[in-house]
Amino acid sequence: MSKVRVLVGTRKGAFILTSDGKRDKWEVSGPHFAGWELYHIKGSPVDPNRLYASQTSGWFGQIIQRSSDGGKTWETPGGEPLPKPGEFPSGQSNKFVYDTSPETGKPLTTHQFYDGTQHPWEFKRVWHLEPSLTDPDTVYAGVEDAAIFRSTDGAKSWHELAGLRGHGTGPQWQPGAGGMCLHTIILDPSDPKRIFIAISAAGAFRTDDGGQTWKPINKGLYSSHIPEPRAEVGHCVHHVAMHPSRPGVLFMQKHWDVMRSDDAGDSWHEVSGNLPTDFGFVIDVHAHQPETIYVVPIKSDGEHYPPEGKLRVYRSRTGGNEWEALTKGLPQSDCYVNVLRDAMAVDSLDSCGVYFGTTGGQVYVSPDAGDNWAPIVRDLPAVLSVEVQTLP
């Protein structure tokens, strides 16, 4: 019987939740890396026991952890003791150094700061890890300050795909309230050279040549809170989702507005429809129905909690515009949690499971595509990210 493994990153460690295909009884493992912020954990689609985790701390900086046994044990790749004193290390898994060499692009040194002045790029943390669709040793990292890195040696060493920052609009990128983070990486299963990324607050970008050059894909976005509401860059994109069977169709939860593109991001149109508010962070797509999408509306940018204190997932079966509230099993009074941008995931069992985590420490599951919900855990630290693996 199939199993699911849910990888949960929180403010104070990682948790791994496992269940059989019924998804009604759960085993909870953790906290792993207790006391550290775990921004994201994700497994390789090629080798599900290969997991990568971003472990961070304001005190000690960035750590990358890797597991080869589904999260039972972990290692820091390249962190083995050196064979001889003075020998060069085999790799430094937490060394993220921006590429400013003239050979690989146009070195970029500053971006726009909160006050409009230019500010140097400074690495802070890894927000998102995206393992390759074909090679378990290749993984991409989206970082703050915004850039994308790639490792091809199992996270031992990292190299920036500098063409993104070399695109030329970098001086116009600016941090959102959470920092200037590259938080979304989507690999196109039909075209290994095509990658989508999103940055708060710069917008969405796409490469069609494996990461050497990038173009902004923000046409159609309208952000009334920036000086030029239809600017090429500067939009606060919160998350983007894609169904693997239809890689040209993208769904976006922007700061405000739920958006859709049918041409791989070349243009976008709004599909917020009848949502009670179109502010939010997460967005995801049903595993088997590419027109069924999910969001969790949040009241506003100033009030990061569900409207009316009711935690509601909204589902559209029409690819947007027509939304229904899913409430069964979710708190419908006095609920003031948030659901952060990487904290929703879907499994690929026949009856698609939907998962999300909250800043109140709950992780909810719906084993029937959103009709019914139940908490897997109620009292974890604030949840930063949720991923799920469907295992044989």
Place this chain on the structure above:
Amino acid sequence: MIRVELPAHLRTLAHVTSEIKLDVEGPATLCSVLDALEARYPMLRGTIRDHVTLQRRPFLRFFACEEDLSHQAPEAPLPEAVASGVEPLVIIGAIAGG
């Protein structure tokens, strides 16, 4: 032999449970001790000082013999009591409030 006390999270990361004892070649300085520490525990690289600039991370301080050594030059000699192993070099993280 130099003794080094790590903050709890770095002890966990380095898989040690108590004070670390290091052999340091040449004069005992902050730089030589951290070089030896990172060579023996490579997973600590980048957690105490920046990979590239080798600057101390902002929320960490170095103490020994009840002295704050955080702003001492990296190549300055450590106190004799540290160099001889009588006293540990203590790496301390800023206290978290809340």
